[in-house]
Amino acid sequence: MLLKTKLEKIINSSYGNIGGMIVLKDGKTLYENYFKESSAASTFHVFSVTKSIISILIGIAIDKGYIKSINQKALDFFPDYSVKRGEKTIQKVTLKDMLTMTAPYKYKSEPYTEYFASDNWVNSALDLLGGKGKIGEFRYTPLIGPDILSGILVKATGQSVLNFATKYLFSPLNIHVEGNIVFRNEEEQLAWYKEKNVKGWVADRAGVNAAGWGLNLTPADMAKIGQLCLNEGIWDGKQIISPAWINESTKEHSRCNQWKLSYGYLWWIIDDKEHAYAAMGDGGNVIYVNAKKKMIVAIASFFVPKAKDRLKLIKKYIEPAFEDCEGTMLRHIKKNL
Template structure:
């Protein structure tokens, strides 16, 4: 009890933008608490946690035969895309390069203004893919680039990303994502970032959902996704996603030296010995899974710049509190 009180004092003083924390052990909820006037129905923009959801959807698409292999070339999915003369690198980039953040891009810093002003974010991302960089070198692209993966899902499944996710993932887990959020101008987008309890999934004006950010989830939904992965893709007796994909996507395929973390297929690898991994988004949104300890931690947060490291909170306070619980 003292450790719990100490943890909550630390949350209130050092992690003031946290809205909710859920801790599951062996599938049972051991801790559930809400902060900053949030409730069980509050939804949060989970930022880059969206990437890990896209990884799940691609795994499902492979399981169902929509996508043949992650070794397919990206441009195989976009036969109508016109490659500019002399551009060779883009023709070699594979789906795996995209999933492991080892694809090169033509920009030094992401050209957000021009990108968001375009009607088709997938085509805009393709225009920026390639260049003089080397395939195989880790380059984390928060926003511009992952949308290509959404484009691949739309092309192969014939459904919108949200419809595919709802049919094969969300509805099975009892998760409700209410619809598309489309911005008509920069002001709408900036206003949306500041709003609380926003719902739905951001999409461009062509109706393609974002892959690097833009999804809104409840803390319970985040915890369910973590539990699905801990249980090797099984939910209420049904295999929703193959255990092979989960194991492959949550082991090291590349490494971010800047943050000293390994990377799987749009999942961060936290501890290989304990097979601990996480979906992590701006502001401190986290779905953390520790396979050895059978623990899932979901932390939902409001955006703030330079949010304090949630992994430290998990490792130093949350795990020690619950790892010995039955």
């Protein structure tokens, strides 16, 4: 009780936009609580946590033979796309380059207004792929770029991203995502950002779900995704995704020097020795997995700009509080016998 009270004081004083948090260890729920009038049924826009879900879906598509290899060229999936004369770099970009954020783009800053105004975000992203940058250099692309992976999933599987995810990932984990969210104009999109308990998955007007943002989940949904990965792809005795993909996608393949973090396949690598990694989204949304400690931390948050670092909260306060929770309780019981 003391640990819980101390943790909640820290959350309320320094992490006030958190809406829900779940801590699992050895598959058991050690902590679950909701803030800001949220509940277990509340859904949150998890922003870039969506990217790590896309990573899992790419792995499932490979497992099922829809995609041959991450070394395939991205343009192999878009035979009707016309490359402009003289553009060679775009023709060399592979799925792996995109998954590791080492693909180059033509823009210095993301042209959000033009991008969101288009009906087809995948084609708009393809138009911006390549340029004079070098393949292999880390360049984090929050929104414009990952949508190409959504387009690849659609082309490879013949299904929408949401339908594919529902069949092979969400339904087995009893996660319900209601449907597509399509904005008719900028005003609708801006208004949506401010709403609470939003549901569904954002898609462009062509019906392709966003890959870099736009998915809405409950804290329990997020915890399930983390537990699936910790279980090396097994859920209720069924192999949902291969352990090889989980392990490969959650180890270092590139490095973000700006944030001093390694990057896997759309997962942030936190600690190699403990095999700790995380899906992290704007506003402080996190699915944190620590394989050595067999611990999951799912944090769902309401958006605020420049949210306080959740990794510090997890490493400094949450892990120490719960990693030896059973041992602490036993020592407390023995002391008071």
